[in-house]
Amino acid sequence: MAKYTGPRCRLCRREGMKLFLKGDRCYTDKCAFERRSYPPGQHGQAQIRAKRSDYGIRLREKQKVKRIYGVSEKQFAKYFDRADRMKGQTGHNLLQLLERRLDNVVYRLGFASSRMQARQMVAHGLFKVNGRNVDIPSYLVKPGEVIELKEKYRQNARIQENLEAAVRRGIPQWLELDADNFKGTVKALPTREDITMPIQEQLIVEFYSR
Incomplete structure (x- = not known):
């Protein structure tokens, strides 16, 4: 998969939350998400009211986490496979691997x-x-x-x-x-409580288990 080289703020707007991809700028009023919190594109504002399918909800959650940590689709799938083979909850294992x-x-x-x-x-x-x-x-x-x-x-x-x-x-x-x-x-391996971003890892597990 090719590396994304476009505007980072578009990714935050697409996922409907701050992903903190641009460092200090994300903490200021210059943040594009603060000024335009709707999805990018000509029909972005209309997408806010559009109802998502179950597949779409799970896809967006997977895309969100992938973009937060800046990994490719292939890398993310490999992390999921490894997390699935580990003991414990697959979703927690996945986030722990990404945090490490x-x-x-x-x-x-x-x-x-x-x-x-x-x-x-x-x-x-x-x-x-x-x-x-x-x-x-x-x-x-x-x-x-x-x-x-x-x-x-x-x-x-x-x-x-x-x-x-x-x-x-x-x-x-x-x-x-x-x-x-x-x-x-x-000091230790990260726990689920250490990850404060609003992530619903169970949706990612469901996405790959469909």
Whole structure:
């Protein structure tokens, strides 16, 4: 599947909620979703009143989560297959796998203002995991692992601003940030309660089980 390169705000409007794809802009009145919360396109406002089918509801939920974490259709299907083979509830397993992606953890720790920016930073080799260079955004972190920004990037003003903003908003309980030393530690695996976005994972399970 080709990578989406269009306007990010259109994705938020399509899904009917903020997906926080553009970092700090999403927290300001410049956010396109705040100004036009209806779907994009010529008939966007009419779609608000249109009744969705059961299939459409499940499809939109799957698309929403896929876009939140910025993964392709093929990647998302692989995560679902893996989650389905794990013990426990498939929906919870799926969200846990997505949360454990290194690019998501970098974003959650506050080094980046968006997951897209975090993915670029990881791919460009800005981070170490347990002292080893890791440039794979889909790398799944484990409890006890330490994510560290490399020394030569610590004076970057944008990264410092991102960290300050993240500290104000709060860090998830399953992660621990040492902002002074530009390090983050994975304390535990994320639980369902740690994922605060309004996601109905059961609809995704139903979509793939149809």
